[in-house]
Amino acid sequence: MEWEYLVKLTKILLEGLQVSLKIFILTLIFSIPLGIIVSVLCMSKNKIISAFTKIYILIMRGTPLLLQIICIYFAPYYLFRISYNRFIAIIIAFSLNYAAYFGEIFRSGIESIPKGQWEAAFTLGFSKIKTFFIIIMPQAIKRVLPAISNEVITLVRDTSLAQVIGVTELFSIAQKQANFKFSIIPLLIAGLIYLIVSMILTLIFNYTEKKLDYYRG
Amino acid sequence: MKVLEVKEINKSFNKKKILENISLQVNEGEIVSIIGESGVGKSTFLRCINGLEKIDSGEVIINNNLVKNRISKHINLDIGLVFQEYNLFPQYSVLENVTLTLIKVMKIKKEEANRIAKDLLTNMNLAERVNAYPFELSGGEKQRVAIARTLATNPKIICFDEPTSALDPKLVEQIFKIIKELSNKGKAILIVTHDIKFADKISDRIIKFV
Ligand SMILES: Nc1ncnc2c1ncn2[C@@H]1O[C@H](COP(=O)(O)OP(=O)(O)OP(=O)(O)O)[C@@H](O)[C@H]1O
Ligand SMILES: [Mg+2]
Numbered sequence: 305m306e307w308e309y310l311v312k313l314t315k316i317l318l319e320g321l322q323v324s325l326k327i328f329i330l331t332l333i334f335s336i337p338l339g340i341i342v343s344v345l346c347m348s349k350n351k352i353i354s355a356f357t358k359i360y361i362l363i364m365r366g367t368p369l370l371l372q373i374i375c376i377y378f379a380p381y382y383l384f385r386i387s388y389n390r391f392i393a394i395i396i397a398f399s400l401n402y403a404a405y406f407g408e409i410f411r412s413g414i415e416s417i418p419k420g421q422w423e424a425a426f427t428l429g430f431s432k433i434k435t436f437f438i439i440i441m442p443q444a445i446k447r448v449l450p451a452i453s454n455e456v457i458t459l460v461r462d463t464s465l466a467q468v469i470g471v472t473e474l475f476s477i478a479q480k481q482a483n484f485k486f487s488i489i490p491l492l493i494a495g496l497i498y499l500i501v502s503m504i505l506t507l508i509f510n511y512t513e514k515k516l517d518y519y520r521g
Numbered sequence: 522m523k524v525l526e527v528k529e530i531n532k533s534f535n536k537k538k539i540l541e542n543i544s545l546q547v548n549e550g551e552i553v554s555i556i557g558e559s560g561v562g563k564s565t566f567l568r569c570i571n572g573l574e575k576i577d578s579g580e581v582i583i584n585n586n587l588v589k590n591r592i593s594k595h596i597n598l599d600i601g602l603v604f605q606e607y608n609l610f611p612q613y614s615v616l617e618n619v620t621l622t623l624i625k626v627m628k629i630k631k632e633e634a635n636r637i638a639k640d641l642l643t644n645m646n647l648a649e650r651v652n653a654y655p656f657e658l659s660g661g662e663k664q665r666v667a668i669a670r671t672l673a674t675n676p677k678i679i680c681f682d683e684p685t686s687a688l689d690p691k692l693v694e695q696i697f698k699i700i701k702e703l704s705n706k707g708k709a710i711l712i713v714t715h716d717i718k719f720a721d722k723i724s725d726r727i728i729k730f731v
Pocket of ligand 2: 563564565
């Protein structure tokens with residue numbers, strides 16, 4: 305395989321990476337705030353709300369993401385004969401799925417914060433919302449950062465599932481090139497790209513964890 | 522002038538009566554201690570008047586404001602509680618633990634909040650520790666930060682739950698002076714304690730829960 309082809313191949317793969325990264329970033333942008341909402345709903349004193357949220361989490365974690373993507377893309381078609389943008393379907397499916405995982409992680413973090421923190425804030429006149437965002441959430445995030453980092457790195461690899469409804473991303477391009485050239489090289493390069501992205505994320509998370517090490521508790 | 526008036530409050534947990542028709546008044550500048558055996562409901566009483574537990578019946582009047590169901594923010598600022606475990610906010614520095622309330626609750630500008638907080642902390646003998654974090658403090662220092670934090674809202678009444686339980690004799694002397702000084706400045710003080718000697722020495726009045 306000549307050098308020229310390798311350069312061209314890498315270029316094509318990096319274009320695919322852009323799509324994968326778009327999925328990755330948009331999913332995080334939507335699923336993290338959604339995850340906070342899920343965690344709050346899950347802890348709701350209203351039994352109906354918390355039960356519904358728990359069922360949602362169960363479905364999202366208990367069925368393959370692949371199936372969820374297919375359902376979210378094709379269900380509107382089967383039900384109403386409506387088809388819509390595949391990329392949007394992917395973002396919806398990923399965000400809903402990851403919101404469930406993030407929701408569970410945030411919930412465990414929030415519940416691990418001693419009740420005394422809520423009570424101290426209350427006696428100082430903080431509203432519940434202020435207490436949540438100013439006092440509780442920062443401590444919870446520190447505690448769950450390793451779990452969050454796991455999910456985020458899993459998401460990098462999961463973006464390759466987007467090809468199941470025909471979204472052209474890094475891995476699908478690599479596969480096409482591999483078939484085309486009867487070579488495993490495109491797949492190996494794709495693997496290397498995933499690895500590099502994961503390494504960068506690991507470094508960012510390690511750095512953030514260190515930054516939050518300035519206090520204990 | 523009375524700043525705290527409790528009228529016949531009742532409180533049960535799971536049908537078990539903990540507080541039964543408790544009434545009490547505390548005046549400006551007065552130090553009142555509550556003593557009693559473990560489990561009689563001393564802490565529960567403090568939690569009730571600070572709005573951390575709902576009362577089943579009775580009235581709590583704080584600075585002439587009747588607390589009905591839930592303590593409102595502005596009434597809440599008139600009464601402060603120094604917890605037995607202090608409950609400082611670990612991710613914030615000593616200074617921030619005090620300024621946070623000033624800035625986020627009382628809407629005071631940051632520079633002004635810093636000035637007020639530094640004054641309060643200096644009074645608590647903590648001028649050198651303003652940039653430390655709670656995990657770096659000794660128990661006595663934590664307690665004094667908790668007091669400064671409570672004072673930030675300029676409450677009329679300050680409640681202490683077991684203020685001497687974790688302190689050595691020298692620090693007990695120090696907290697004694699601090700509480701006396703607060704009462705000299707007109708604060709009404711309500712102390713819950715096991716320490717009968719301390720209660721005897723510091724209080725204008727002692728109430729025994731049975
Ligand atoms: N949230 C709660 N739910 C159920 N029971 C409770 C709750 N809080 C306190 N109790 C019970 O109420 C009783 C009084 O508790 P409280 O902490 O007020 O006692 P105390 O007088 O402060 O005791 P100590 O001197 O040991 O601190 C105890 O029997 C306790 O188990
Ligand atoms: Mg107690």
